Each structure stands twice: as C-alpha cells, then as structure tokens.
Amino acid sequence: MPIRRLAPLVVNQIAAGEVVARPASVVKELIENAIDAEAMQIDVEIENGGRDLIRVADDGVGIRFDELSLAVATHSTSKISDAEDLAAIASLGFRGEALASIAAVSRMSVVSRPRDAEGAGRIDVEGDRTSEPRPAPGPPGTTVTVRNLFFNTPARRKFLRSDQTEAARVSETVQHLALGHPYIAFTLTSGARRTIDLPPRQERRLRVLAVLGGELDDELLELDVTQRGIGIWGMVGKPAIARGTAKHQQVFLNGRFISDRSITHAIKEAYRGLIDPGRHPTIVLFIQIDPGQVDVNVHPTKAEVRFRNQAAMHGAILSAVRDCLRRADLTPALDLTSVGSPREAPLIIPGPPRAFGSGLAGAPPSASYDSARQFVEYFRRLDPKQKGFVYSEVKEALAEQAPELLIDDDAKPQAAQDVEVLPVIRPVTDVLQIHSSFIVTQDEEGLLIIDQHALHERVLFEQLADAIGKGNLESQRLLMPETVDVDATQIEFLDELGPLFVRIGIEAQQIGPASIGINAFSSFLFERGVEPGPFIRDLLDRAAREGVNDDPEAALHEVLDMMACKAAIKSGDKLTAEEIAELLQQREKVERSSNCPHGRPTTLHLSIQELEKQFGRR
Ligand code: ADP
Ligand code: MG
Numbered sequence: 001m002p003i004r005r006l007a008p009l010v011v012n013q014i015a016a017g018e019v020v021a022r023p024a025s026v027v028k029e030l031i032e033n034a035i036d037a038e039a040m041q042i043d044v045e046i047e048n049g050g051r052d053l054i055r056v057a058d059d060g061v062g063i064r065f066d067e068l069s070l071a072v073a074t075h076s077t078s079k080i081s082d083a084e085d086l087a088a089i090a091s092l093g094f095r096g097e098a099l100a101s102i103a104a105v106s107r108m109s110v111v112s113r114p115r116d117a118e119g120a121g122r123i124d125v126e127g128d129r130t131s132e133p134r135p136a137p138g139p140p141g142t143t144v145t146v147r148n149l150f151f152n153t154p155a156r157r158k159f160l161r162s163d164q165t166e167a168a169r170v171s172e173t174v175q176h177l178a179l180g181h182p183y184i185a186f187t188l189t190s191g192a193r194r195t196i197d198l199p200p201r202q203e204r205r206l207r208v209l210a211v212l213g214g215e216l217d218d219e220l221l222e223l224d225v226t227q228r229g230i231g232i233w234g235m236v237g238k239p240a241i242a243r244g245t246a247k248h249q250q251v252f253l254n255g256r257f258i259s260d261r262s263i264t265h266a267i268k269e270a271y272r273g274l275i276d277p278g279r280h281p282t283i284v285l286f287i288q289i290d291p292g293q294v295d296v297n298v299h300p301t302k303a304e305v306r307f308r309n310q311a312a313m314h315g316a317i318l319s320a321v322r323d324c325l326r327r328a329d330l331t332p333a334l335d336l337t338s339v340g341s342p343r344e345a346p347l348i349i350p351g352p353p354r355a356f357g358s359g360l361a362g363a364p365p366s367a368s369y370d371s372a373r374q375f376v377e378y379f380r381r382l383d384p385k386q387k388g389f390v391y392s393e394v395k396e397a398l399a400e401q402a403p404e405l406l407i408d409d410d411a412k413p414q415a416a417q418d419v420e421v422l423p424v425i426r427p428v429t430d431v432l433q434i435h436s437s438f439i440v441t442q443d444e445e446g447l448l449i450i451d452q453h454a455l456h457e458r459v460l461f462e463q464l465a466d467a468i469g470k471g472n473l474e475s476q477r478l479l480m481p482e483t484v485d486v487d488a489t490q491i492e493f494l495d496e497l498g499p500l501f502v503r504i505g506i507e508a509q510q511i512g513p514a515s516i517g518i519n520a521f522s523s524f525l526f527e528r529g530v531e532p533g534p535f536i537r538d539l540l541d542r543a544a545r546e547g548v549n550d551d552p553e554a555a556l557h558e559v560l561d562m563m564a565c566k567a568a569i570k571s572g573d574k575l576t577a578e579e580i581a582e583l584l585q586q587r588e589k590v591e592r593s594s595n596c597p598h599g600r601p602t603t604l605h606l607s608i609q610e611l612e613k614q615f616g617r618r
Helices: 008-019 023-036 065-071 083-087 098-104 154-158 163-180 204-212 214-219 261-270 310-327 372-381 384-401 452-470 488-492 494-504 523-527 532-546 552-567 577-589 608-614
Strands: 041-047 053-058 107-113 120-126 134-136 141-147 185-190 193-198 220-227 230-237 249-253 256-258 283-288 432-434 438-443 446-451 475-485 507-512 515-522 603-607
Touching: 008 098, 023 041, 023 053, 023 098, 023 141, 023 163, 041 163, 065 107, 065 120, 098 107, 163 185, 163 193, 163 204, 163 249, 163 256, 193 204, 204 214, 204 220, 204 230, 204 283, 214 220, 220 310, 230 310, 249 261, 261 283, 261 310, 283 310, 438 452, 438 577, 446 452, 446 577, 446 608, 452 552, 452 577, 475 523, 475 532, 488 494, 488 532, 494 507, 494 532, 494 552, 515 523, 515 532, 523 532, 523 552, 532 552, 603 608
Parallel strands: 041 185, 249 283
Antiparallel strands: 041 053, 053 141, 107 120, 107 141, 120 134, 185 193, 220 230, 230 283, 249 256, 432 438, 438 446, 446 603, 475 515, 507 515
C-alpha cells in the first residue's frame, strides 16, 4: 500500500483509542473538564451503562460562544500555552484532545454559558461534521451530552462489557473523582436510579466515609503529615478490613487519581506482617506536592505519573503509613450489639495490657516512664474514680516488690525519686485457657480473648524478623546429614531457594536425582522441635506450587512466616501457667501484637461497658 496521510477523522479515532476506551473514560474526561472549570456541582447521567447516553452537567465558568468550535477541535486547550507549562501542570487536563476524541467516536453536543453571559451557545459534532455554534437555552455552566458511543467504530463497541459492568466502571470513576474533590457536589444517575449523591463542601474525612461506607468509620485511622515538601493526608484502614482486591486502595496526587507502582509498593511494605501478602489494604491517600516535582505527561489518560524524586516519595509514604499503623492499637473490639440496636458511642479500643512500669493504661502507647517518680506521679494524678482496680493492684505490687516506692497519697513524691521501678509480673491467676486454644484474660478496660497460635506466631515472626535484620540466622550442624526424598518439580527449586536457605541457617544440596541431603538446620527451628526433612519438603512444595517471589525481601518474609507458623504453639496445645504468663509477657514486648503475620487478629477485646450493656445494667 502506498503511504498516505490519514484523514483527520481517522487520526482522531486513533487518538480516541488511547483516551476513550469505554463510557467510564468519557465520564472521566468530562468530569475533569468540569473540575478544571471550577464547578461546584457536577451531575452525571448515563443510560444503558453509558452506551446510549452520557451527560455531564456542571456549573463552572463555561465556554464563550466564539470559542465553542475551538473547544471541540483537536489540540485546543485553554490550560497550557507553551512547552514550559508542561513542566508544572496544575490542571487535570492539558492535552486539548478529550472533546475532539470523544466527538470522533460518538454524537456529541456541548451547551455552554459563561457565568456573565446572557444566554448559552450550542455546538454539535458527529464524526467529522461540526455544526456552527448557535444560541440555545441553558443555565450558566456547561453540559456535554454524548450519545451512541462507538457508533462508527464497531470494533470498539464489541469490547464493551455488559451494561451493568460499564455502569459499575462509571460509578467507580465518579467515586474516584469525588474522593479527590470533596468540596464539589456530585450526583450520578444511572437509568432511573440515583446512585451517587454527595453534598458540596464536604469535610474530606466525611467524603471518604460517604464513598467507602460509613460503617468503616471505626476501622480507619487518620493520617496527616507533611515532610520535605510532601503533604500526605489519608485514611488508613486497619488490617482487619483488608480486601481480596486492590479496589479500596486509592491514591490521589494533587487531586488526580493515580496508580503508581512505587507508591503501591510503599503501602504494601507499610502493612508487611499485618496483612496476608495476597490481600490489599483499604487505604485512601491524598498526596500534595509542588506540580513541578511530578511529570503527569507520561500516559494518555494521565493515570501514571513520574516523580522527580521517586525515592523520596516512596520513603515518605512508607514511613507515614507505617507510623500511623504503629501508633494505633489494632486489637479489634468485640461488638455484641445485636443488629438493629444502634450503638450509643464508639467502643473504646484500649492499648494492650502492659506490665506495670513499662507504660500505663490511658497513657499514649508510646509513653514510657523512665523514672519511678514519674510512674508514681502518674497514678497520683489520676482521678480516683478512674484508678479502679488498677490503682489497688499497683499499690499491692509495689508493696511487695518495691515498698520504698509506696508513698502516701498526700505525701510529697520526693521519696521515690531516682529509684528504678522493678518490672512487676502480673499474677497468672486472672488467666484462663479455654479448649486448649484460647487464652482469656483482662486488661484495664475489660476482657481479652487471645488466639494462642496466632499470637505466638506473631511473637516468633517478630523475633525472626529482628534476628534476620542483624544477619543470617544461627545454624546448627546435624550429627548425621538427613536425607529427604522429593519429586522432580520440587528439586527444580532447590537452586532458587539456595540464597534463602543460607539466610535462615539451612545447608542442603542435591545428592541424588530425587533426594536432598541436609547438613545444617536453623537453630531456631531445632529448638522448637521442627523437623528438618518435613520443613524443607514443605518449603519446596510451596515454591513448586506458588513460585518464588521475585522480590527477595518478600520471599524472605514468606519463609519467616512459615517458620513462625511451624514453630508456634498450636491450637489444641495445653499450656502451663508459666507458658501462658510468658506468652502474655511477650505480647507486651512485640510491636503489632494485635495481628498474626497473615493479618488475622490475635486478640479480641470486650469492654466492660459492652458487657454491662449486654447484661442490661446500663
Ligand atoms: P483539555 O481539557 O485538555 O484542555 P479538552 O478537549 O478536554 O482539553 O477541552 C478543551 C477545552 O474546552 C478546555 O481547555 C476548556 O477550555 C474547554 N472546556 C471543555 N470542557 C469544559 C467545561 N466543562 N467547562 C468549561 N470549559 C470547558
Ligand atoms: Mg479535558
């Protein structure tokens, strides 16, 4: 075929291929235009998933009558004027292609009236025919109507899914944009149903709850930090509300919904050990940075961006989210409220019980009392009603273990100055093991039910993670090398797992077509009665089944996980009082003790208030 220049319509249809993939992409472009036009109210209407009709109406600045033809022409924009502007884009649009691209694959009309104009103007475009603008009735603002999407590009039309699926995508798009712009009112009407209705000037926390679901209120932690020019505000979901899909993980950069692999990675890292690696946290992050620090011109739909300083962005997100999770107590509160009876007040989710002297109930979890005086002072300041049994217990414990610290309530606290508090071991009498699986105990606010396996697994995981941070795990030589029989697929993974073996203290090599010799094994596992042969077979099995993670850190994490799981107390193991006491003590030492490495809770909390309510005492 000879080379020829393509007709403008074909060029536009090709361009449309990049930005206009489905009704949702049309909706995205039109809403973005409305936002750029400073609208306060945006109403979206679709019929049959957007296939037959898409209408986006706004009350923004409008388009001047004499500019209507230009607005729908290719490469025409009011948002940038030269190449320099590309370096710091503050608007959502800038390519000047959306309206022209949409018009190339639909029957489109634009009715617009600038705020100070007497009347509106209207222009219609169908394929490569553009009408002359003509006066028309219309309120201030702009209404774009798109009918019969892809009527002239059947190939595209074939790729559309069911009306319901397309409508769901539109709804998702409206939600993304609404989340990023909480000050704007949004509605979405799909056929006869109004599916989204968000008021203007909504506080951003309320907007997030309105979009994600108000029932998540107690499950979302608020994050608000600014560091080195990066502002991050967000709602960080507790591990318990992690999902099977990444749908509830949303990142906005300067109001634009983006998907960025490095940010996704940072979020995943922050949740490492709190949720199963296969699940996705519920998290909404709003990042503000100087537009000059980011290039949004790398992808036609602008969903991907490039940061000037990618490492700084990754680090900022990781530390912000991780700190937010660390500060929070992630122990789920048991809510026995029967369906239908509304909760009066949010349940208090207290911090983990602490050994006296290492921090106190009611104090921020990070508080530490470095001198006995501070510790005693703290109690003296407490309202007597608040002290409850804690106070008497402390007194008793002090009388036993450090009588010199015991002072009269009215006496001056000097007596206690500079004396270190000895750790007071909580008596094990208020602890019960149930069905050899759960431990029931109390803290200052109520009742704790602990899954012994999950908690021990978490404790061991933290110990392992800590140890591996300092170097390879300790290894123990076997007196007699152990031989394990494996199958051909499993043996394929021996080389790949080699570096991991070294890190966890295992020395093994192939000694026959289907057998492996183990010369040394991890001391940690040895001490806890885990047998080398079955452990290594399990590891190879898992590698053969699921593959080895490309990310060496993640692969290591998975193996540590497995080690912790195998070495942990099992559900069904009868524990002695000492073992229970030790486990509870470890619980206090371990960060993130609220969840096992897979993200399941280790502990449930039932508050006294809730109990009283259930017994009809309040
Ligand atoms: P871009 O948004 O990249 O500039 P578009 O093709 O989406 O390109 O829009 C072209 C121009 O039309 C915009 O630059 C803007 O001036 C005008 N325009 C489009 N939609 C609206 C709207 N809803 N309100 C006011 N002006 C609009
Ligand atoms: Mg645009």
